[in-house]
Amino acid sequence: MSQVNWNNYACRDYYDELMAAPGQPRASAGELCNMLARFSAEELAERKTAAEIAIRTMGITFTVYSEGAMIDRAWPFDIVPRIIPASEWRKTEAGLKQRVQALNLFIDDLYHDQKVIKDKVLPAEVLAQSVNFRPQCVGINPPHGVWAHVCGSDLVRxxxxxxxVLEDNLRIPSGVSYMLENRNVTKRVLPELFASGKxxxxxxxxxxxxDMLAAMSPRPGDEPQVVVLTPGIYNSAYFEHAYLAQQMGVELVQGSDLVVDDDDVVYMRTVEGRRRVDVIYRRVDDEFLDPEAFNPTSMLGVAGLMRAWRAGKVALANAPGAGVADxxxxxxxxxALIRYYLDQEPLLPNVPSYLCMFEDDRRYVLDHLDELVVKPANESGGYGMLIGPRSTKETREEFARLIKANPRNYMAQPTLALSTTPTLFDGLAQPRHVDLRPFILSGPEIHVTTGGLTRVALIEGSLVVNSSQGGGSKDTWIVETDDNAAAAAAKGA
Incomplete structure (x- = not known):
């Protein structure tokens, strides 16, 4: 291990979240950079080891599927936090609220009048070929008109x-438990900086x-019975399911724990008998949620659950069918949806995109596969992507075949020079690419997390930040700064 020397930090090639230039921290990061520079090699090693021990002790794990096996691993965590000034975050928060409001109006429209199609804002063929549009949801009116109660939108610089905004995750977004645990670990490792209150x-x-879940209850006069529905211990996000249930003080259940009676009421089986369930925070995919309505072979869901939801006897978050916007x-x-539904200009831009279902876009993508990032429409976790500049000729030829065979399923974007942030390797601070997943709760009100889950590509030069493919994570600090004090701290780093 060696001492951090910011003068040697190589941040010249990309926008860096902490350092404006070698030896020059950004105004909000000066205090942190000063402290890390004062640590001896031994102190830095102790803090890093303390974080690793805390993660093991707290049981913070994630599951990787590898060659047919499921492997539980300790959560990969870097102790150097990412910092975003609060003044900037307030603008981001407003943009996220605007975006999720428009998306919920869009989903509701698709399952009712489909005005967005009739007015030619969304091409009819986009909906016609959507694998996540659920005819079983047509005409249903969820509480408050909200379909995507929990949204995780990925942001990049x-x-x-x-x-x-790189993408929106509205089906069953995961990762918020790691955001919360990252903060708990960082408080143990760098407690000095939390004393400032900034x-x-x-x-x-x-x-x-x-509160959002409870507000959805079909029995508003009674204390609601809320449960978290998990596919079980073998699901890659099971840690999060158990964590959120425990933190909320509600039951964690599997499909076999629930039953729907002839009156379309959902009950939970307990040792004391059946107990009515009002709200289900479900972490089971649509197609496995109810064998009556979707996949008849599913053993994960609850027979009759869609009947109960349609009858208004139980609330589901996220609502089935929300994935049509994911x-x-x-x-x-x-x-365009923001302009159409809200009559506002978008506060957060999209990454420029090419849709292979359109002939001109498809021709451009096929001619520039070596320059673009190509994504399938409905994959997650970083799977099924082509990163053109780092691809082989054989891979590009395979993607060309896939695009021609199913153009609706592919879109492409420029390869962005993603921002970096310092990450420790053998005591040296090295730049690694990051993204950010804030979580937005939609109910009677909209709440955005203060920051979100920062995911970091631990492999040098990699743009893939997903933990399932070698990525890690950091705590994300939204910092209120006194401009003069911050400038002084940055100058002293």
């Missing part, structure tokens, strides 16, 4: 520092989540 807290998320082709139309 380009080489100039401009913030973009780092805004994130621990109101669980209370806001519970589509990388629909993503390209979100700015």
């Amino acid at each position: 380009d080489g100039e520092g401009t913030l973009y 780092i805004l807290p994130v621990d109101d998320y669980v209370a806001n989540l519970y 589509d990388k082709v629909v993503y390209a139309f979100v700015p």
Whole structure:
């Protein structure tokens, strides 16, 4: 291990979240950079080891599927936090609220009048070929008109520092438990900096989540019975399911724990008998949610659950069918949807996109595969992507065949020079690419997490930040700064 020397930090090629230039921290990061520079090699090693021990002790794990096996691994975590000034975050928060409001109006429209299609804002063929549109949801009116109660929108910066929305996750977004645990670990490792009160807290998320779920109850006069529905211990996000249930003080259940009676009421089986369930925070995919309505072979869901939901006897979050907006082709139309439903200009830009279902776009993509990032419309976790500049000729030829065979399923974007942030390797601070996933709760009110889950590509030069493919994570600090004090701290780093 060696001592951090910011003068040697190589941040010249990309926009760096912490350092404006070697030896020059950004105004909000000066205090942190000063402290890390004062640590001896031994102190730095102790803090890093303390974080690793805390993660193992707290049981913070994630599951990787590898060659047919499921492997539980300790959560990969870097102790150097990412810092975003609160003044900038307030603008981002407003843009996220605007975006999710338009998306919920869009989903509701698709399952009712489909005005957005009739007015030719969204091409009819986009919906006609959507794999996540659920005819079983047509005509249903969820509480407050909200379908995507929990949304995780991925944000990235380009080489100039401009913030973009990369994609929206509205089916069953995961990762918020790691955001919360990252903060708990960082408080143990760097407690000195939290004493200033400048780092805004994130621990109101669980209370806001519970309040949002409780507000959906079909029995508003009674104390609601809320449960978290998990596919079980073998699901890659099981840690999060158990964590959120425990933190909210609600039951964690599997499909076999629930039953729907002849009156379309959902009950939970307990040792004391059946107990009515009002709200289900479900972490089971649509197609496995109810064998009566979707996949008849599913053992994960609850027979009759869709009947109960349609009858208004139980509330589901996220609502089945919300995934129709969780589509990388629909993503390209979100700015237009904001203008259409809200009559506002988008506050957060999309990354420029090419849709292979359109002939001109498809021709351009096929001619520039070596320059673009190509994504399937409905994959997640970073799977099924082509990163053109780092691809082989054989891979590009295979993607060309896939695009020609099913053009609706592919879109492409420029390869962004993603921003970096310092990450420790053998005591040296090295730049690694990052993204950010804030979580937005939609109910009677809209709440955005203070920051979000920063994911970091631990492999040098990699743009893939997903933990399932070698990525890690950091705590994200939204920092209120006194400009003069911050400038002084940055100067002294």
